[in-house]
Structure formats: C-alpha cells, structure tokens
Amino acid sequence: MNNQNSDFLKTLGIYLFGQAKKLSLKFKKAPTMKELMIVYYSEAKSAKLTGKKVAWITSGGPVEPLIAMDIIPIYPENHGAMIGASKMGAGLCEKAEAMGYSSDLCSYARSDISCATVNGGPIGGLPRPDMLVCCNNICGTVLKWYEVQARYFNVPLFILDTPFCHTGYSEDTARYVRTQIDEYIQFIEEVCGKKYDFEKLRQVGLLSYEAQKLWQAVLDTAAHRPAPMSAFDAFYHLALIVTLRGTKEAVKYYQNLLAKMKDRVAKGIGVVPDEKYRLLWDNIPIWPRTRWLSEKFASHNACLVADTYTSAWCGTLKYINEDKFLDSMAEAYTRIYLNIGVDEMAKTVIEMIDKYQADGLVMHSNRSCKPYSFGQLDIQRIVEKERGIPSLMIEADMVDDRSFSESQIATRIDAFMEIIKERRKE
Amino acid sequence: MDKISEFRTIIENPYSYLQKIKDENGKKAIGYVCSYAPEELIYAAGALPVRLFGSDSIIHRADLHLQSYCCSLVRGILEDALSGRLELLDGMIFPHTCDSIQRLSDVWRLNLVKSFHADVVLPVKLTTPSAKSYLVDVLKKFKTDLEQWLNIKITDAELNRAVKTYNAIRSLMTRLYRLRCENPHIISGHDFHTLIRAAMIVERDHFLEELTAITADLEKTAPEKKLTGVKRLVLSGGICNHPDVYDTIENAGGVVTGDDLCTGSRYFEGAIDDRMPPLEAIAARYATRVVCPAKHSGLTSRGDNLVRTVRECGADGVIFMLLKFCDPHAFDYPYLKEMLDREKIPSLLLEMEEQTQAGGQLQTRLETFIQIL
Ligand code: SF4
Ligand code: SF4
Numbered sequence: 101m102n103n104q105n106s107d108f109l110k111t112l113g114i115y116l117f118g119q120a121k122k123l124s125l126k127f128k129k130a131p132t133m134k135e136l137m138i139v140y141y142s143e144a145k146s147a148k149l150t151g152k153k154v155a156w157i158t159s160g161g162p163v164e165p166l167i168a169m170d171i172i173p174i175y176p177e178n179h180g181a182m183i184g185a186s187k188m189g190a191g192l193c194e195k196a197e198a199m200g201y202s203s204d205l206c207s208y209a210r211s212d213i214s215c216a217t218v219n220g221g222p223i224g225g226l227p228r229p230d231m232l233v234c235c236n237n238i239c240g241t242v243l244k245w246y247e248v249q250a251r252y253f254n255v256p257l258f259i260l261d262t263p264f265c266h267t268g269y270s271e272d273t274a275r276y277v278r279t280q281i282d283e284y285i286q287f288i289e290e291v292c293g294k295k296y297d298f299e300k301l302r303q304v305g306l307l308s309y310e311a312q313k314l315w316q317a318v319l320d321t322a323a324h325r326p327a328p329m330s331a332f333d334a335f336y337h338l339a340l341i342v343t344l345r346g347t348k349e350a351v352k353y354y355q356n357l358l359a360k361m362k363d364r365v366a367k368g369i370g371v372v373p374d375e376k377y378r379l380l381w382d383n384i385p386i387w388p389r390t391r392w393l394s395e396k397f398a399s400h401n402a403c404l405v406a407d408t409y410t411s412a413w414c415g416t417l418k419y420i421n422e423d424k425f426l427d428s429m430a431e432a433y434t435r436i437y438l439n440i441g442v443d444e445m446a447k448t449v450i451e452m453i454d455k456y457q458a459d460g461l462v463m464h465s466n467r468s469c470k471p472y473s474f475g476q477l478d479i480q481r482i483v484e485k486e487r488g489i490p491s492l493m494i495e496a497d498m499v500d501d502r503s504f505s506e507s508q509i510a511t512r513i514d515a516f517m518e519i520i521k522e523r524r525k526e
Numbered sequence: 527m528d529k530i531s532e533f534r535t536i537i538e539n540p541y542s543y544l545q546k547i548k549d550e551n552g553k554k555a556i557g558y559v560c561s562y563a564p565e566e567l568i569y570a571a572g573a574l575p576v577r578l579f580g581s582d583s584i585i586h587r588a589d590l591h592l593q594s595y596c597c598s599l600v601r602g603i604l605e606d607a608l609s610g611r612l613e614l615l616d617g618m619i620f621p622h623t624c625d626s627i628q629r630l631s632d633v634w635r636l637n638l639v640k641s642f643h644a645d646v647v648l649p650v651k652l653t654t655p656s657a658k659s660y661l662v663d664v665l666k667k668f669k670t671d672l673e674q675w676l677n678i679k680i681t682d683a684e685l686n687r688a689v690k691t692y693n694a695i696r697s698l699m700t701r702l703y704r705l706r707c708e709n710p711h712i713i714s715g716h717d718f719h720t721l722i723r724a725a726m727i728v729e730r731d732h733f734l735e736e737l738t739a740i741t742a743d744l745e746k747t748a749p750e751k752k753l754t755g756v757k758r759l760v761l762s763g764g765i766c767n768h769p770d771v772y773d774t775i776e777n778a779g780g781v782v783t784g785d786d787l788c789t790g791s792r793y794f795e796g797a798i799d800d801r802m803p804p805l806e807a808i809a810a811r812y813a814t815r816v817v818c819p820a821k822h823s824g825l826t827s828r829g830d831n832l833v834r835t836v837r838e839c840g841a842d843g844v845i846f847m848l849l850k851f852c853d854p855h856a857f858d859y860p861y862l863k864e865m866l867d868r869e870k871i872p873s874l875l876l877e878m879e880e881q882t883q884a885g886g887q888l889q890t891r892l893e894t895f896i897q898i899l
Contacts, residue, residue, distance in 0.1 A: 199860055200859055200860030200863060201856065201857070201859075201860060202848075202850075202856040202859070202877070204595060204850065204851050204853075204856065205853060205856055205857065206853070209857075236650055239625050240623075240624050240625045240628075240650070240820055240853065240854065241625070241853055241857075243650060243820075243822060244819070244853065244854060244857030244858070245857065247822070247825055247857075248857065248860075248861070250825055251825050251826070251861060257825070259650065259651050259822060261649050261650045261651055261657065263622070263647040263649065263660075264622055264628055264645075264647050266628075266631060266632060266635070266645045266647070267635075267645075270667070272660060272663035272664065272667060273647070273660075275660070275663075276649070276656060276657070276659075276660035276663070279656040280656060283654070283656065441632050441635070442629065442632035442633065442636060443632070443635075443636055465593055467593075467595050470595070470596065470625040470626055470629070470853065471625040471628065471629065473593060473595075474592055474593065474596055474625070474626060474629035474630075474633075475629045475632055475633065476593075477590060477591050477592070477593070478591060478632070478633055478636055478637070495593070
C-alpha cells in the first residue's frame with residue numbers, strides 16, 4: 101500500500117473512532133476528561149477529512165474567535181504537558197538539541213519543535229496547522245517558537261501583541277490591543293475565506309465566560325477543610341478550560357465537576373486522607389512527577405489546595421464584560437497572571453494564601469519558564485514578610501526530567517514539612 | 527591610535543567617567559539595557575544615556591533575586607546595581623525586549639530606589655500599522671515621563687538636535703564599518719570595539735567630535751597591500767562584551783569585517799528621517815532597522831540580513847557568539863545556521879558567559895575554525 105493511502109486510512113480510522121466515541125458519549129451522563137480529549141484530538145487529527153481548519157494557538161491566546169468560526173484550536177503547550185506527563189519529554193528535548201536548539205530553552209517549545217518533524221510523542225504528533233496564532237501574554241518564548249513553526253509549516257502567523265503591564269494598564273495599551281482584536285478577526289476571515297460570524301462569537305463569549313466562572317467555582321471548593329480536590333486534580337481537569345473554553349462541552353463538564361466537588365464538601369470527603377497541612381503551589385507542574393509529588397506531600401498529610409497556574413485561566417474574570425465580550429477581551433487577555441509585574445503577582449499569591457488558608461508555599465523554580473520563575477525569589481520574600489509562612493523552592497523542569505534529582509527534592513520536602521509541623525505545634 | 531586611548535580608559539572604567547561628567551556639569555545619567563532604548567529622547571532631555579554591560583564581579587547579591595538560569599548579562603547588571611556600583615545613575619530605563627529584562631525591571635523597581643524608573647513597553651512586532659502607531663504612543667509617554675521627572679519641556683527643536691547628533695554618529699559609524707570592511711587592517715578589532723562601546727557611554731557631542739576626527743584620519747590612511755591568507759569573519763549574536771575575542775581572532779589569522787550584534791551594527795543601523803516629526807521619525811527607524819531577535823519583523827529578516835552582511839563584507843565565515851541562557855538568540859540560531867549552510871557559509875557557535883575569558887578552550891576553537899576556512 102502506498103503511503104498516501106495508508107495515511108488516509110489511518111486518518112479515517114481516527115475519525116471514525118472519534119465519531120463512535122462521540123456517539124457513545126451522547127448516551128452517557130457525564131463524559132470523562134479522557135473521553136472528551138479523545139474526541140477532541142480525533143476531530144482535530146481528521147480535520148483534513150472533514151474540511152475543518154486547524155489553528156495552533158498559545159495557551160494564553162484568545163480561542164473564542166476561532167471556536168466561533170468552527171476552527172479547531174490546538175495547543176502545543178497542552179501537548180507539551182502530555183509529552184511531559186507521559187515521560188517522553190527528555191527524548192524529544194534531546195532531539196531538539198540535536199537540531200541546534202539549546203537545552204536551556206523552554207521544554208514545551210523544544211519538545212514541540214522536534215515532535216513536529218517526527219510526528220512522535222504520545223499521540224503521534226499534532227495535526228498540521230492551517231494558521232498559527234501567537235499571543236505573547238505569557239512569554240517571549242512563544243513568539244520565537246511560533247516563528248520557528250511558521251517557517252516549518254509555511255502557514256500564516258498572527259501575532260497578538262499584549263504589552264507587558266509592569267504597573268497598571270495604560271490607555272495606549274488598551275487601544276493597541278483592541279485594534280489587534282479586529283485585525284485578528286480579519287486574519288481569521290482571510291484564512292477561512294468567509295465573513296466573520298459575530299453573533300456566534302457572542303454566544304461563544306457567553307459560554308467562555310460561563311466556563312471560566314465554573315472553573316473558578318471548582319477551584320474555590322478547595323477552600324473548604326478538608327479540600328475535596330488538590331492542585332494535582334486541577335492540573336488534570338484544566339485541559340478543557342485551556343482547549344475548549346467557549347464550548348458547551350466545557351460548560352457541562354465543569355458543571356458536573358462542580359456538583360461532584362460540592363457533594364464531597366457536603367460529605368466532608370478530603371482528597372488527602374487526614375488532611376492536616378495546606379499548601380499553595382506556584383508555577384507550572386512538573387508533569388513527569390506530578391504523581392510522585394502528590395504522594396510525597398500526601399504522606400505528610402499535606403494537600404496542595406491551590407496553585408497560581410490553573411487559576412490563571414479564570415484570573416481575569418473581573419475584566420470580562422460578558423455582554424461586550426469582544427471589547428473586554430483585550431484587557432482580560434493582556435492582564436493575565438504572567439503579564440503583570442512581580443509585585444502584583446505577589447499580591448495575587450497572598451490573596452490565594454488567605455482564601456485557601458495555606459500554611460506554606462511551594463515554588464517550582466522552572467528552568468523552562470523564565471517569565472514565571474524570575475521574580476519568584478522576590479515573591480517568596482514578600483509573602484514571608486506579609487504572611488510569615490514558610491516556603492520551599494524546588495528547582496526542576498516541567499517536561500524535561502533529566503535533571504530532576506528525586507532524592508534531593510525528597511529530602512528538601514521532608515525538611516520543609518518539618519518546619520510546617522513545628523509551626524503548628526507552637 | 528591615541529584618540530581611541532581616551533575611550534579605552536573610559537570603557538574600562540565607565541563609572542569614574544560618569545563621576546567626572548556629573549562633577550563637571552551636573553548632568554543626570556540614565557542607564558539602559560538594550561538597543562531599543564530611545565536614547566534620542568534622553569539626550570534631548572539633557573541627560574546622558576549610558577548603556578550597561580554585564581559585570582565582571584562574582585555574582586552573589588543577584589543570586590537572591592534571579593536564578594542561575596538567567597543570562598549573565600542581566601544577572602551581572604543586577605549585581606552591579608545591588609552592590610552599589612551603579613549609584614551614579616539617576617535613573618534606569620527598561621525597553622521591553624526579552625523575558626529576563628522584563629523581570630529585571632520588576633526586581634529593580636522593587637529593590638533599588640532610584641529617582642527615575644521607566645518601562646518603555648515597545649510593541650513586539652514592528653511591521654503593522656497599529657504597532658507603529660502604538661510605538662509612537664509609547665515614545666510620547668516616555669517623553670512625558672522624562673519631562674515630569676526633570677520638570678522640563680522637551681521641545682521639538684531639542685528633539686531635532688538629538689536626531690541630528692544621533693544620525694551623524696550612526697552615519698560615521700556606518701562609514702567606519704565600510705572602511706574596515708574594505709581594509710580590515712586599518713583599525714584593530716579591539717579599537718573598533720572600543721569605539722562601539724564608547725558610542726554608548728561617552729557624552730554624545732564629544733563622542734561625535736572625536737569620531738569625526740578619527741574617521742577623517744582613517745580615511746586618509748592608505749590601504750595596505752592585500753594580505754593573503756587572512757580570513758574574514760562576521761560576528762553574530764547579542765551583546766559582545768569580549769574585546770579579547772578580537773585579539774584572539776587576529777592572532778589566529780582572522781579578522782572581523784562585519785557584525786550582526788546588538789552592540790554593533792544593529793545599534794548604528796538606519797538613519798532617522800529628519801523631515802518627519804521627530805517622534806514618528808524615531809519610531810520609523812525602529813520599524814525599519816535590522817531587527818533584534820526579541821522583536822518580530824518577518825520570518826527570515828534576520829537570516830536574510832546575515833547572509834547579506836556576509837556577502838557585503840566578503841566574509842569567509844560567521845562566528846555566533848551567544849550568551850548562555852539567552853532565549854531569543856538561541857531560538858534563532860538553528861535557522862540562521864541553516865540559511866548559512868544553504869549558502870555554503872561556514873559558521874561556528876560559541877556559547878559564552880559574560881565573564882568568559884578568551885583563551886583556553888575558546889582560543890583553540892577559534893583557531894581551529896579559522897584554520898579550516
Ligand atoms: S516559556 Fe513559559 S510561558 Fe512560555 S511557553 Fe514556555 S512554559 Fe509557557
Ligand atoms: S542576552 Fe538575551 S536573555 Fe540576556 S538580556 Fe539580552 S536578549 Fe535578554
């Protein structure tokens with residue numbers, strides 16, 4: 101059989117599998133995350149077959165305008181997390197290094213760049229993009245990374261430039277970003293070759309707002325003692341708010357999840373048996389080690405009740421006006437957690453410590469993510485001064501675990517927990 | 527050349543030079559960290575823009591704020607600031623470039639009290655109309671910030687004078703680049719480097735005066751007979767803070783005939799159109815000059831420019847000098863190298879720290895590379 105044929109059959113297989121899954125979900129009350137992701141990736145991977153367009157977009161980028169036009173959004177970072185969680189990061193990162201990319205670069209970028217050339221990784225690579233949408237509200241890395249992919253795939257690249265907000269949000273910035281939202285819409289129209297559907301966007305905006313509110317409500321349940329869920333659960337349930345916010349599926353999923361969590365709260369069920377200590381996590385998870393970490397902390401009866409990472413996808417709710425979604429989008433996307441000054445980040449951390457009554461702060465100093473990690477030391481100091489709680493800094497990487505030193509980190513966690521326990525005795 | 531020796535002393539000890547300037551005329555000095563700093567405005571406000579380079583001291587104070595995987599340039603600057611070596615600066619401006627500088631600004635604002643701190647949050651893309659008009663807004667805002675701080679009004683006449691001075695410096699430097707390219711032995715790499723560094727520190731009027739004389743002198747110097755066997759090289763990367771590299775290259779039988787460095791041709795490239803309103807004109811130069819990897823203007827503009835530079839300089843090879851942990855440059859390296867490979871232009875990658883000394887391994891690698899050219 102020639103290659104093209106086998107590719108076609110493979111895609112068809114993926115498509116039919118996705119359709120079958122979708123059908124079976126219709127009869128079930130609540131599909132699981134895994135099932136939803138299977139359908140999502142099947143649809144994405146068979147986009148050529150169904151004539152849908154695929155856009156690769158950064159995790160902080162506005163996805164609603166794509167969803168409204170029936171474009172399938174694909175998140176290389178989410179894929180990066182999957183690569184990390186399935187412990188395939190080191191191999192793909194090494195491959196990127198062989199291609200000339202320094203080992204000091206973001207491991208999401210490194211693994212995605214090399215994965216694209218070999219269709220490797222846990223799901224055999226991502227579907228080819230028809231367009232790239234890069235919003236730099238999370239970092240400067242995405243700009244360079246998307247340039248690399250735009251050269252590789254030779255597809256149009258839209259850059260949504262969200263100027264960094266060291267202090268406040270200026271009118272100049274507001275005007276600039278708002279204009280770019282219009283340019284973004286135009287870009288989509290050009291790539292799709294059809295007029296933009298603003299009414300659909302309005303509906304998608306409402307759903308997105310709804311999903312973000314639900315996600316916040318889900319996270320809020322962890323304010324209860326014992327916490328019905330931990331940050332590790334949030335890492336897992338996060339995927340939909342990143343990839344599918346603005347769809348009915350996401351809203352339904354989080355409604356169900358919220359109901360489940362509320363039920364656990366009512367019954368007094370904690371996720372960590374005999375929860376005694378409550379901690380706050382900062383930075384992206386160490387994907388290949390989430391399980392190990394969660395067990396490690398649980399063995400000390402400590403629950404990571406909240407984190408700055410998963411809450412970033414609902415952190416700007418206050419700027420969104422659901423009736424004027426398009427207009428308020430500019431501010432909401434520009435003022436996200438990673439695009440603000442260190443002092444404002446520290447304020448957010450302190451608010452979370454208060455809200456979730458955390459006894460300590462665990463910071464992942466993430467070699468991959470400079471904008472997230474630089475400034476952590478200052479945040480740590482501010483938090484210690486303002487709230488007097490101890491903190492722990494773990495140096496690691498979110499995907500590439502070649503340098504993860506398990507025994508050393510275990511010792512540090514033990515020592516940190518001793519301090520927390522001592523404090524409790526006082 | 528003895529005119530350059532004055533500059534040599536200054537760049538070896540920029541802070542005592544600053545002290546002297548301040549004692550003499552009470553000028554305010556403003557530090558900056560990137561070639562996108564709108565220096566013309568600082569000059570027009572009557573202050574002295576001073577580019578900061580990394581530190582040669584051991585880093586320990588900066589360790590309390592920035593992890594070890596932050597580039598040594600940023601860590602070094604912070605070290606110098608925290609240890610009081612930058613006390614002479616009255617203010618700092620941070621143009622938005624990379625993630626590390628972005629956070630350096632935050633850390634600075636929270637830990638170092640200076641009378642003036644400005645973030646100049648430039649757009650990241652430079653080509654679209656909305657980015658261009660935003661860029662003008664940013665410059666206007668910076669101008670207002672300066673005016674409020676100094677309690678002055680920056681007039682158009684002053685801005686025009688700044689444009690004139692900077693244009694003159696840039697065009698002389700461009701001429702020097704051309705001269706060196708035609709006749710590389712006319713000036714040593716070390717001296718050329720000294721001029722570049724001095725252009726970012728020395729009072730600009732004085733610098734312009736000296737540079738005019740130096741250029742005139744060099745133009746009078748008769749070209750030497752074509753030396754055979756000397757390999758012509760282009761340096762590419764961020765900031766070059768390694769004057770010794772030039773000596774090493776020259777000792778190994780090479781010579782630098784062009785560059786693509788932030789502290790090099792990218793800084794001098796492009797004139798400001800003096801027929802346009804000054805702020806618009808300054809913005810327009812940013813939009814057209816050779817782009818830095820932290821900014822976007824087209825997908826291959828840096829590569830195209832590098833290949834063109836190599837051709838124009840008749841270079842035999844390219845040396846990439848990249849700072850370790852510098853993301854923007856590290857992301858561009860593979861495609862730049864690929865473009866060079868396609869043109870059959872050999873290249874060498876040197877990953878350095880600010881404190882890297884020429885000599886040892888670096889020297890061997892340079893020598894080997896030059897030999898095989
Ligand atoms: S540098 Fe950080 S924010 Fe940017 S893509 Fe990598 S992990 Fe994400
Ligand atoms: S060397 Fe690179 S990482 Fe360091 S400040 Fe310059 S652009 Fe940023």
